[in-house]
Amino acid sequence: MDELLSDKVAVITGGSSGIGRTIAKTFAEEGADIVVADVREDAREGGPPTHELISEETDSEATYVDCDVTEPDDLEASVEAAERYGGIDIMVNNAGIFRGEDFLDVSEREYDQLMDVNVKGVFFGAQAAAKRMVANGGGSIINLSSVAGLEGTGEYVTYCTSKGAVRLMTYALADKLGPEGVRVNAIHPGVIETAMTTDDVAIVGTEEGEMYEQMIPSRRFGTPTDVANGALYLASDLADYVTGESLVLDGGLTNT
């Protein structure tokens, strides 16, 4: 079978670690050239930087751009970097952070930090990509929301607020950009095994986590590959009629 993303160019924010890293590698294996846009070049979980991994293990080209998604100029520069491969076709607004402060204690600073990365970063990432995509006649934008963008959870109100905003932003952008040939979709992962869920929220590998796993119809947490495969579908021409959609990748948890 032909590669699904041959001749495509993708920019992936937060592509150095976890889900973004696996999306980058998966897209490269399917023929795309990749711009990894992140605040750190090395993976949180260790191993070679993503762009080196791609150069070593695939036939695609890849580069790293130092990009803080809270800075619109950095996002512009990341999209600009895709020009060296022929220009952006796919934008994955994946960079995100998790913090679980109690709602009654969240400070304005903590709120701003989380919303700046998780919402403002996606908004201006989409804008930077869309400018080029509209001029070039089309593209695919994929935004990482969460099951926390579908259901309200009192344990992490700020995170839910940010991921719910990403969901509605996705639908509004699909409406705005559809006539220009730009598809915009959201992915809503459940618990995925990355540094975010082993370190930042510490659920994977804990007793509480094991109990939680038993509530998931698939009886396991997700892997970054589970999410990357969904992203691959949305990025590819197989999803040519899919826009303004939420792809829930949670082993069946949300609907059961």
Ligand code: NAD
């Ligand atoms: P991760 O912490 O493993 O990786 C996140 C990457 O984003 C890191 O490389 C980090 O350096 C980068 N990043 C953080 N702040 C940034 C910034 N300001 N600018 C640029 N890059 C920045 O996290 P992950 O688990 O791979 O999560 C990826 C996305 O998926 C996030 O949006 C997260 O909210 C979402 N998500 C994760 C899970 C999960 O269970 N892991 C579930 C649902 C949604």
